[in-house]
Amino acid sequence: MTADTTEVLFKGAMRRLASGVALVTTADADGAPFGIAMTAFMSLSMDPPSLLLAINQTASLCAPLLERGHFAVNILARDQQALCQAFVSAPPAERFAVLEWTAGPHGIPVVQSATANILCTVGEARLMGTHMVVQGLVEQVMLEGSGDPLIYLDGRYGGMAFDA
DSSP, X not given: OOHHHHHHHHHHHHHTSOEEOEEEEEEOTTOOEEEEXXXXXXXXXXXXXXXXXXXXXXXXXXXXXXXXXXXXEEEOBGGGHHHHHHXXXXXXXXXXXXXXXXXXXXXXXXXXXXXXXXXXXXXXXXXXXTEEEEEEEEEEEEEOSOOOXXXXXXXXXXXXXXXX
C-alpha cells in the first residue's frame, strides 16, 4: 500500500467517525474576534478539567489563539446547522456577523445560542504534523438549551437518535 493510498483510506475512515461540532473562538491583541468551526476537540481530564483541540497551523484561528492564550469552545445544537455552515463559508473577517455573541472573560467571543460554552486558558501547545495540539485548561462552563448536539458525519450534519 502506498502512502497516498493510506492517506486516502485514513481520511475515509475518519469521515466515518461521528463528531460533535463547535465554534472555537478567540480574539487577537486588538480585540478582533477569530473563530473556526471544528470537530477536532475532546475531553482530556477531570483533574484538572481540561480538553484538547487540534487546529491546522494555517487556520486563521491558530496564531491569535496561541498569542492570546485564551479561547472558548462553543458547542453547537442540532438546530444550528445553518449557523455552522455560514461560519464555515464566510471569510474570516465576516464570520462573527452571522451570529450573536458577547465578549466573555479576557475579551473572548462567547456564542450566545450555543448549547454549551467552555472557556479555557491555553495549557500546553505542541506542533504535531500539520496541526497544533492545544490543551485547554477549563476556567468556566455555561450550559444552555436542551443539549441536543449538532453531529457531523461523512460530510453531512444531523442529530442523534437514542435506542429505547
